[in-house]
Structure formats: C-alpha cells, structure tokens
Amino acid sequence: MTDSSGDLLVATRVRKEFGGLVASNDIDFAIPRGSIVSLIGPNGAGKTTFFNQITGVYQPTSGSIVFDGVEVVGKPPHAIVELGIGRTFQNIRLFAQMTAIENVLVGMHCRLSSGIIGSIVRTPKVRREEAAAHERARELLVYCGLPRRHEQQAGSLPYGDQRRLEVARALATGPKLLLLDEPTAGMNPQETADFIAFVHRVRDEKGLTVLLIEHDMKVVMGVSERCTVLDYGEKIAEGTPAEIQANERVIEAYLGKGATG
Numbered sequence: 590m591t592d593s594s595g596d597l598l599v600a601t602r603v604r605k606e607f608g609g610l611v612a613s614n615d616i617d618f619a620i621p622r623g624s625i626v627s628l629i630g631p632n633g634a635g636k637t638t639f640f641n642q643i644t645g646v647y648q649p650t651s652g653s654i655v656f657d658g659v660e661v662v663g664k665p666p667h668a669i670v671e672l673g674i675g676r677t678f679q680n681i682r683l684f685a686q687m688t689a690i691e692n693v694l695v696g697m698h699c700r701l702s703s704g705i706i707g708s709i710v711r712t713p714k715v716r717r718e719e720a721a722a723h724e725r726a727r728e729l730l731v732y733c734g735l736p737r738r739h740e741q742q743a744g745s746l747p748y749g750d751q752r753r754l755e756v757a758r759a760l761a762t763g764p765k766l767l768l769l770d771e772p773t774a775g776m777n778p779q780e781t782a783d784f785i786a787f788v789h790r791v792r793d794e795k796g797l798t799v800l801l802i803e804h805d806m807k808v809v810m811g812v813s814e815r816c817t818v819l820d821y822g823e824k825i826a827e828g829t830p831a832e833i834q835a836n837e838r839v840i841e842a843y844l845g846k847g848a849t850g
C-alpha cells in the first residue's frame with residue numbers, strides 16, 4: 590500500500606550472494622520520503638551491490654524491496670526507471686559521442702508516449718512531443734548548471750560538468766527517488782560544496798528523495814540527514830551523521846581506517 594507520508598522505499602531482509610560471498614546480508618533499510626540519506630562503508634562493503642538491487646541490475650538472492658508501494662524485486666531495470674527510480678553511476682556512464690542535450694533526451698525517452706510507428710512516420714503529434722521534450726531537456730541542463738553546454742559532446746565536457754550531466758539525465762527520467770553513486774568523486778572542494786547545495790535544491794524544489802553513496806565524510810555531514818553504514822555486506826549502524834561519527838563500531842570498521850574527512 591502506498592504511504593504518502595512515511596517511507597518511500599522499504600527493503601526487508603535483502604540478501605545477495607555471489608557464490609560463497611555474501612554482499613548483502615539480510616539488510617533491512619528504509620528511506621523516509623523527502624529525505625537525503627547516505628550509504629557509507631569501506632571498499633567492498635556492498636554499497637553498489639545494494640544500489641544495483643534497488644535498480645534491478647542485480648536480483649536479490651532473497652528479500653523484498655518495496656518502492657512507493659510496489660515490489661520491485663523481479664522487475665527489469667527499465668520498469669524500475671518507469672516506476673520512478675533514477676540513478677547516476679560511480680564511473681560516469683554518459684553516451685560520450687552524443688551531445689549533452691541528446692544524453693538528456695535519452696533519459697526522457699521513458700516518459701514520451703509516441704510509439705515506434707509514430708516515431709517513424711513522424712506525425713504532427715510526435716513532432717510536437719519532440720519539440721516539447723527538447724525544451725524540457727534545455728531547461729534541465731540550465732537547472733543542472735550547464736547553460737552553455739547543450740550542443741557539446743558529452744565526452745569532451747570537463748569532469749564536473751559530466752557529473753552534472755549525469756544528474757540531468759537521471760532527472761529527465763522523472764524520478765521520485767534519485768540514487769547518486771559517489772557523485773562528488775574527483776571534484777575539487779568548490780565543486781563539492783556547490784554540488785551539496787545543488788542536491789538540497791533538487792530535493793526541495795523537485796520534491797525528491799535522495800540516496801547517495803559517499804566516501805567523503807565532509808560531504809556526508811554536509812548533505813545527509815541520515816546515514817546507513819555497511820561493512821562486509823552487513824548493516825552495522827544507522828543514524829544522523831553526528832551519531833554515526835561517534836559510533837564506536839563505525840569508527841572501528843570505517844572511520845578509523847582512513848575514510849576521508
């Protein structure tokens with residue numbers, strides 16, 4: 590059942606095994622609607638594996654993931670995008686040869702109604718829809734801080750702009766939940782600060798819920814209201830960033846071992 594005020598996503602006893610390795614060990618995890626939540630933990634803790642299960646890239650070995658009242662386990666990635674989960678990747682995965690605006694249009698494709706016949710025949714309805722999509726894509730690029738990059742090849746953009754373009758493409762899918770996998774990796778301190786402000790703005794203005802994987806504790810402290818900590822596939826702690834920073838088990842498993850910040 591859809592709960593309009595409580596949790597947007599509820600994962601229950603999510604388990605993922607790769608042969609003998611348990612990458613998600615019966616994880617219970619909930620994301621409150623409208624919140625910004627960080628998933629942290631050492632390398633190999635199972636953070637990306639968890640993202641991949643939410644987005645249908647991996648199917649859990651067992652467990653349930655309910656998004657906005659709908660079970661997503663068993664659904665393919667494109668169906669989960671249509672339900673309203675958009676993501677960016679740890680290693681930027683833009684279509685490098687396409688322009689910035691074309692990348693955004695690819696993201697928007699799942700929200701367009703024209704079928705294949707309409708696209709081939711290019712009926713007036715299709716042309717109107719395409720023009721409107723172009724306009725929305727331009728607006729999104731401006732919104733994401735790329736006002737003069739529309740026709741530039743994605744692969745030739747500066748690194749920080751490629752990260753912003755990935756967010757623009759994810760927003761183009763019309764998500765309710767935005768997943769960001771290490772969004773500030775490789776950014777300088779100013780770009781990072783701008784990005785934190787941007788994530789808050791997106792959440793507030795577009796009414797989104799955000800889950801991010803992040804290594805930099807300064808970013809975690811600056812951006813998120815809650816944190817969940819994974820270690821060897823297990824959830825070892827959950828709380829506000831301040832609670833997490835003071836948690837002995839987290840310090841032992843992660844923060845004491847050279848986490849940035």
Ligand SMILES: Nc1ncnc2c1ncn2[C@@H]1O[C@H](COP(=O)(O)OP(=O)(O)OP(=O)(O)O)[C@@H](O)[C@H]1O
Binds near residue numbers: 607610635
């Ligand atoms: N497709 C796969 N096949 C086999 N093992 C995998 C696969 N994907 C992930 N793993 C393993 O699962 C564990 C968790 O990996 P995962 O990438 O989820 O960790 P992570 O917390 O995202 O790490 P990082 O911070 O380094 O990105 C690792 O031991 C990894 O080797």
